[in-house]
Amino acid sequence: xxxxxxxxxxxxxxxxxxxxxxxxxxxxxxxxxxxxxxxxxxxxxxxxxxxxxxxxxxxxxxxxxxxxxxxxxxxxxxxxxxxxxxxxxxxxxxxxxxxxxxxxxxxxxxxxxxxxxxxxxxxxxxxxxxxxxxxxxxxxxxxxxxxxxxxxxxxxxxxxxxxxxxxxxxxxxxxxxxxxxxxxxxxxxxxxxxxxxxxxxxxxxxxxxxxxxxxxxxxxxxxxxxxxxxxxxxxxxxxxxxxxxxxxxxxxxxxxxxxxxxxxxxxxxxxxxxxxxxxxxxxxxxxxxxxxxxxxxxxxxxxxxxxxxxxxxxxxxxxxxxxxxxxxxxxxxxxxxxxxxxxxxxxxxxxxxxxxxxxxxxxxxxxxxxxxxxxxxxxxxxxxxxxxxxxxxxxxxxxxxxxxxxxxxxxxxxxxxx
Numbered sequence: 001x002x003x004x005x006x007x008x009x010x011x012x013x014x015x016x017x018x019x020x021x022x023x024x025x026x027x028x029x030x031x032x033x034x035x036x037x038x039x040x041x042x043x044x045x046x047x048x049x050x051x052x053x054x055x056x057x058x059x060x061x062x063x064x065x066x067x068x069x070x071x072x073x074x075x076x077x078x079x080x081x082x083x084x085x086x087x088x089x090x091x092x093x094x095x096x097x098x099x100x101x102x103x104x105x106x107x108x109x110x111x112x113x114x115x116x117x118x119x120x121x122x123x124x125x126x127x128x129x130x131x132x133x134x135x136x137x138x139x140x141x142x143x144x145x146x147x148x149x150x151x152x153x154x155x156x157x158x159x160x161x162x163x164x165x166x167x168x169x170x171x172x173x174x175x176x177x178x179x180x181x182x183x184x185x186x187x188x189x190x191x192x193x194x195x196x197x198x199x200x201x202x203x204x205x206x207x208x209x210x211x212x213x214x215x216x217x218x219x220x221x222x223x224x225x226x227x228x229x230x231x232x233x234x235x236x237x238x239x240x241x242x243x244x245x246x247x248x249x250x251x252x253x254x255x256x257x258x259x260x261x262x263x264x265x266x267x268x269x270x271x272x273x274x275x276x277x278x279x280x281x282x283x284x285x286x287x288x289x290x291x292x293x294x295x296x297x298x299x300x301x302x303x304x305x306x307x308x309x310x311x312x313x314x315x316x317x318x319x320x321x322x323x324x325x326x327x328x329x330x331x332x333x334x335x336x337x338x339x340x341x342x343x344x345x346x347x348x349x350x351x352x353x354x355x356x357x358x359x360x361x362x363x364x365x366x367x368x369x370x371x372x373x374x375x376x377x378x379x380x381x382x383x384x385x386x387x388x389x390x391x392x393x394x395x396x397x398x399x400x401x402x403x404x405x406x407x408x409x410x411x412x413x414x415x416x417x418x
Contacts, residue, residue: 004037011045032058039071048079066098073105082109100130104139116147134160138172145175150183170200177205181212190216193225203233210242222246237267244276256280271297275307282314290314298327303336312344324348339368343375350382358382373399373406389416 003026010019023038030038035054042051052075059068069088076085086109092102103126111119120143127136141157144150157176164172173196180189193209196202210225226243229236240263247256257280263273274297281290294311297304308331315324328345331337346361362379369375380395393416400409 004034004041007041027054032061043075043078048075051075052079064093064096066092066096066102070098070101070105073102077105077109082113085109094129100126100133100136103129104136107139107143111143111146116143119143120147134163138163138167141179142175145179148182150179153179154183154185168200170196170198170202170205172196174200174202174205177212178208181208181215186212186216190218190221201228201232203229203236206232207236207239210239210246214242214246217249219246219249223250235266237263237270239263240266240270241272241276244273244280248280253280253284257284269300271300271304271307274300275304275310278307279310287314287318302331302334305336305338305340308336309338309340309344312341316344316347319351321348321351325352339365343369346382347378355386359386370398371402373403376402377406377409393417 003022007019007022007026010016010022023041026034027038035058039051039054039058042048042054052072055068055072055075059065059072062068069092073085073088076082076088086106089102089106089109092099096102103122107119107122107126110116110122120140123136123140123143127133127140130136137156138160141153141155141160144153144156154176157172157179160172161176173192177189177192177196180186180192189212190209193205193212197205197209206225206229210222210229213219213222213225223243223246226239226246229239230243240259244256244259244263247253247259257277260273260277260280264270264277267273274293278290278293278297281287281293291311291314294307294314297307298311302308308327312324312327315321315327324344325348328337328341328348331341332345342361343365346358346365349355349358349361359382362382365375366379376395376399380392380399383389383392383395393413396409396413396416400406400413
């Protein structure tokens with residue numbers, strides 16, 4: 001053992017060749033424990049083939065020793081020989097102390113190969129052999145989290161809480177928080193995010209924490225989480241729209257707009273941020289800059305229906321019906337129009353006194369909005385102006401049947417029927 005330590009010291013001092021030569025000499029007459037230590041040293045130095053040769057020598061002497069089989073399998077995994085590793089692991093007896101560990105390693109390998117169900121079977125088999133082993137509960141929790149079985153994942157991760165201190169700091173609580181949040185248990189998830197983030201500043205988890213806080217309407221917590229994430233990684237661009245939303249919910253429109261513009265510095269083609277900028281600027285009365293952002297969004301993605309409809313509604317408020325027609329006819333020509341856009345076009349054409357175009361678009365929109373009392377009333381009023389009271393009457397009756405509180409329509413219907 002002293003000679004082996006001497007070899008280690010030589011390597012650490014930079015005399016690598018001399019140290020490795022001494023290890024080679026020691027191998028010839030070493031006892032079995034020293035051979036095991038030499039194999040570990042080879043592994044630590046990255047000499048995996050040499051380590052494997054020594055381990056195989058020991059396995060020939062102790063063929064039933066499960067710990068040596070585990071060691072050999074781990075080396076094979078590092079050598080990217082997974083099939084050979086699985087073969088060795090599968091040979092370990094269920095009566096061996098290393099049996100549970102062999103199943104854990106098999107589960108890891110099968111999971112990495114995308115065979116999640118096989119990995120699950122191995123873990124459940126290990127759990128039946130060692131039912132009170134929290135490491136297995138943790139492994140199952142991780143597997144179910146990756147697979148999207150969030151409720152199951154949370155159950156097993158909670159069971160593994162007793163070993164939280166044995167895992168990387170904050171790891172278990174952050175995985176549990178994610179499982180709870182994605183499983184819809186937002187309030188409890190917040191508590192575990194707080195526990196985990198005290199010990200581990202993880203970008204993904206700060207994002208999850210902020211997103212969970214948004215879902216529980218804890219906007220101050222969301223602002224804190226996303227702000228911390230921004231300080232850790234300003235290029236984490238998905239945080240900016242959410243942070244802006246949180247500020248907006250708190251009534252802090254200036255901070256929301258500043259956040260959006262900060263995000264656009266990082267990602268100038270982010271249509272969500274540009275759309276958000278347009279809406280905030282319109283809210284603040286800055287029509288010109290708001291319109292610029294709105295047009296930029298539509299230029300990036302003409303099929304962004306939300307952006308198109310918001311811009312159309314702003315133009316409608318300003319009674320810019322020519323601009324609505326220019327905007328929406330272009331979208332129609334590209335094949336990206338939604339029923340709402342057809343309705344907006346009908347309204348704009350009517351205001352421009354292009355009644356045939358208005359009629360065409362109202363007729364196109366009707367099948368989609370025949371359950372909307374607002375549309376039915378508007379279409380009915382158009383038909384009255386066009387001298388078609390009977391058709392208008394039918395539409396008003398449909399609107400009233402949908403919403404009996406439209407008392408003004410009762411008077412209109414009575415007048416048309418008299």
